[in-house]
Amino acid sequence: MxxxxxxxxxxxxxxxxxxxxxxxxxxxxxxxxxxxxxxxxxxxxxxxxxxxxxxxxxxxxxxxxxxxxxxxxxxxxxxxxxxxxxxxxxxxxxxxxxxxxxxxxxxxxxxxxxxxxxxxxxxxxxxxxxxxxVRKPARKKDMHLFSGRILNIDTPIVAVLGTDSAIGKRTTSVLLEDALLKRGFNVAFIATGQTGLIQGAKYGVAIDAIPSQFMTGEIENQIMKAYENDNPDIIIVEGQGALSHPAYISSCGIIRGSRPGAVIIQHAPKREHLGDFSYMEMPTVKSEIDLIENFSKAKVIAVTINHENMSDDELAKTISEYEEDIKLPTTDVLKFGCDKLIASIFDAFPNLNGKQEKALIK
Incomplete structure (x- = not known):
């Protein structure tokens, strides 16, 4: 109970x-x-x-x-x-x-x-x-440096990143995890912040409380624990902050430590300034995509919308515009679910289609 x-x-x-x-x-x-x-x-x-x-x-x-x-x-x-x-x-x-x-x-x-x-x-x-x-880290002698073990696994890893903090990355991650579980997949969710850990994530670490030298190693270690213990079909990694955000470095550690093969990016189109940093303008989706793809070997495969301060008409128009201009599947998972995200994941990792068929047979 x-x-x-x-x-x-x-x-x-x-x-x-x-x-x-x-x-x-x-x-x-x-x-x-x-x-x-x-x-x-x-x-x-x-x-x-x-x-x-x-x-x-x-x-x-x-x-x-x-x-x-x-x-x-x-x-x-x-x-x-x-x-x-x-x-x-x-x-x-x-x-x-x-x-x-x-x-x-x-x-x-x-x-x-x-x-x-x-x-x-x-x-x-x-x-x-x-x-x-929740955020209290392990003693430094018990922390992990990056080992490279993650380079030897072939399980698809998808990171859900964003253009700002508190923009919905964890919510999208959890809903995506639930949607994949309902399709019969064995999913490992890696929480990287305090809320995901409080919600009950099996694997994770509050990355912003970890000394920078150990960030990548601690993320890698959590993924390896999930890989070795659960043999997942897919691993979903929660993002923190934004790679472009001047106040946070968490996204750097998450990308380096998790080595995602694909990225989903969360954005709030009506948010004009970074949360808690009213003097900083929000990045565009396109600029964040370019930064992520230049910083890592991952490809951004989909865009998810945070509909704060948006009418339904504005949301529908924005989704259409993004799909036409950025050429990526775009959705609002709270309004429309995760079907577009799962389709984009199948496109990025074709081997998952076979696992989908086996899951349906079961």
């Missing part, structure tokens, strides 16, 4: 910085989400607010209201915001201490590690709860 969890996302649910809460409301293989805390949207259904479909996850104004309305105290309290500064505010700190006092274990996705905090450690011991610092 899944453990129950409440997700804190004050003033950020449905926004870029609320991506951890957003992702958990959409999909969680590890936890049963029983509520979201965001006073600005209290009383709403989280699914209805986020995707226009009710999912029975209520939004509460604060922890007190949540505990008054949830039948049992949740097993886990998840901090569901991903702020660029990645550190706690004072009122949030007090809230976490209160959650501990109620007996809830803490799931922390920040770069600020609670297990290094004397007050949090003392509270955890006093109230017999656990703290999970």
């Amino acid at each position: 899944k453990e129950t969890a409440i997700v804190y996302c004050e003033n950020n649910f449905g926004t870029m910085d609320g991506k951890t809460a957003n992702g958990l409301v959409r999909s969680s293989r590890k936890f049963e989400i029983v509520g979201v805390i965001d006073s600005t949207k209290a009383g709403m259904d989280a699914g209805n607010y986020l995707i226009g479909e009710k999912n029975g996850i209520p939004i509460f104004k604060d922890l007190n209201q949540a505990l008054e309305n949830i039948q049992n105290v949740p097993d886990q309290f998840i901090y569901g915001i991903a702020p660029s500064e990645a550190f706690l505010k004072k009122d949030e700190r007090n809230l976490l201490l209160k959650a501990m006092e109620h007996g809830m274990n803490i799931v922390n996705p920040l770069h600020e590690f609670f297990t290094d905090d004397p007050e949090f450690i003392k509270h955890a011991e006093q109230f017999n709860i656990t703290i999970h610092d």
Whole structure:
């Protein structure tokens, strides 16, 4: 059985910085989400607010209201915001201490590690709860340098990259994984950020918390674990940030470490500036494709659209324009599913067609 969890996302649910809460409301293989805390949207259904479909996850104004309305105290309290500064505010700190006092274990996705905090450690011991610092890396002596082992495998590897952070790369990756699983494929998903790991990914590492010397090796190691343990038909690798993004280097490590044979690129056509960097204009899809293909040996095989601030007519027009101008299959997986992506993957890796036939026979 899944453990129950409440997700804190004050003033950020449905926004870029609320991506951890957003992702958990959409999909969680590890936890049963029983509520979201965001006073600005209290009383709403989280699914209805986020995707226009009710999912029975209520939004509460604060922890007190949540505990008054949830039948049992949740097993886990998840901090569901991903702020660029990645550190706690004072009122949030007090809230976490209160959650501990109620007996809830803490799931922390920040770069600020609670297990290094004397007050949090003392509270955890006093109230017999656990703290999970999702981004806390292994000790350096246990990290991996790039070994080249990945060069010897022939399993198709597809990376889902993008033109900005918090643009939908993980969502597209998870939906693509689900669509391939439904077709009978054995799929390995490699999470590279805190949200994918909290959602329950079997393999992965929070790449932005890894020293740069070990980035490629840690990604390679996760892929090799999946390859050796599960013998997958295909490996999907979640991207982070953007290769062109001036503030992040995660995409470099992901491309170098995963050695993808193909890339799907996610873009938000109506986003004018990089998230959290309002002084930087968004790259174009074409410029990002050129950069990725020059930086790696991978080919970009499809484009996926984040439809934020777009009408259905604008979305349909953009998809048609991209397919005509860029000559790549283009879709919005939240609106139209993953059929175009799977077709582009079959074109890039023809051997998968045979595995599709075997899967259908089964």
